[in-house]
Amino acid sequence: MNFKQKYVFLFPGLFVLIGILIFPIIFVVRLSLSGWNSYNGLNFIGLENYIRLFTDDPRFWESFFRLSFLSVTTVILQYVIGFALAHMVWKDIKFQRFFRVLFLIPMMTTPVIMTVIWRTFFHESLGPVNDILSNFGMSPKWLTDPVLAKVTVIIVEVWQWTPFMFLLLLAGLLSLPKEPFLAAAIDGASPIRKFLYVTFPLMAPISIGAIIIRLIEASKIMDTVYVLTSGGPGTSTETSSFYIFIKGLREFQMGYAASMSFTYLIIMIISLTVIAKVLTKLMLKD
């Protein structure tokens, strides 16, 4: 059966897809081949932007590796903490419902506002964190030391997004079949063995999904950095998206920013595909 009317039904979805996804990508590609800035139009300059990016811009690559470090670290921490919390409230414990809701609260807050609050928390002279630490003779430079600034970004990101990981993993744990756990109890497995040989392998597919979703999200770290450190001190917390933002929307080098965006998109697609494959191989062994 070949109804021509089917195209009428396809059109709304296709229109939205073209409007919000395909057109912007094609536009970015075209833009990246131009020297477009605030005063001249879409003049075609060939691969000039890409040549500049690959040969003459170490700052982009530094920000990219920094981003990789930050996103991998935060996602690993989120996974470990999220799994531990989910495992805790999965079992019948007192105030189980209360804890389940409590652990979700950070996710319900507005990230930018929470980051402002965190910035106040970690403020070196006015913040309560250093106020407490000063009693022990310490006053770490949370936002102005290159290493500690990264730690601060990681803390805030982990606080904000662990609940998401917690939610996915708890849903996974609650959907697990009972029999493997009963069988392990009958076999006399200790709680550690039960976790290693039953819970963890059964959770592998859900874990992979959760990690990939969070990696995609984490690779866009921008608002936290913008509010917390503005990429500083120097460029020590500058991530790819923040650097692209500076080039495009502060310095108005639209063409160059577009070439960075497109390169970044390609790298992310390749690396996330590889990561997904490696994780599947490691965790599912099939």
Next chain:
Amino acid sequence: MSKIDLNNISHTYNPNDPEPTYALNPFSMTWENGKRYAILGPSGCGKTTMLNIVSGLVRPSAGSILFDDKDVTDLKTEDRNIAQVFQFPVIYNTMTVFENLAFPLLCRDFEKDKINERVNSVAETLNLQSFLKSPARKLTADQKQLISLGRGLVREDVAAVLMDEPLTVIDPDLKFRLRRKLKEINEEFKTTLVYVTHDQNEAMTFADNIIVMSEGEVVQAGTPKELFERPNTTFVGYFIGSPAMNLFETEASSNDCVKINGTIIKTNTNLSKLKDKKIKLGIRSEFIDIAEDQKDNLLSVEVEKVEDLGNYKLLTAKMGNLKIKSKINRETVVPTSDVKLHIPAEKCCVYENNKLI
């Protein structure tokens, strides 16, 4: 291997309700060491609850369980030393077949040599030697179920192996082979096997003793022969056997006779106290035959249809509004219209209020 006593066991899942509903009504029973038991009944009759009470996954609301006269009611599953095989194969996906079989021994800190010896012995019994080094997840469903079983058998001192519809996922042909394997294992290891199923055929071919359950009640426990020939209730008569037992609403006409559509049928049951009471006469289709030289206990019936079911013929006949089924030899020539059926008195079961007299 143990003798298992169930004393006045009962269970409800809503004990705090003013009127709790019982998943398992009070019953007592002893399971002898080294025998094969089948718990048989339709879905939701309390079979799995009974099994879980024995394995310790459910604590009974009342009553006690004794393993070799030792009270284990309050012991946890892991301390009861039982093995359980579930409906769907449960294996440790990340381990090899060897590691799977060795796991219960490893958890109990057995010596390496002992583990090797036991695993190899069990693998040989279950024909799994050639797979010992393969990842367990790569095996077929029936092989995985054998691993589940093997993990139970690998412990020599296991009190009983409990199986909850373990052959559901297995092909019919393999089911038959696995059942035979289970029997062999029982004979070799003298392990008490308890097998939950809703398939009467499985229960009849597997068990020494069958416990038939209905709506949380143990309605009859006995050998397959007893259940087949003398069902305690009409439910058992109906549930066991294919086709189900013929049951006729009737009334006693004398001390040992009943009247079916005006025909007097003699039974071996004393009916003197049941005159004018509504009773049911039950007879298996296997025991009804086309009358050749018999003179008594004959029913004149009209043949409705004859089905050839391979190794026998199934005759469906009508007598007024009664339907009668009879399994007859496939060589027998069946008349197409009227026929006389012989009802042997010694095989007749009489029921009052659906209970055998």
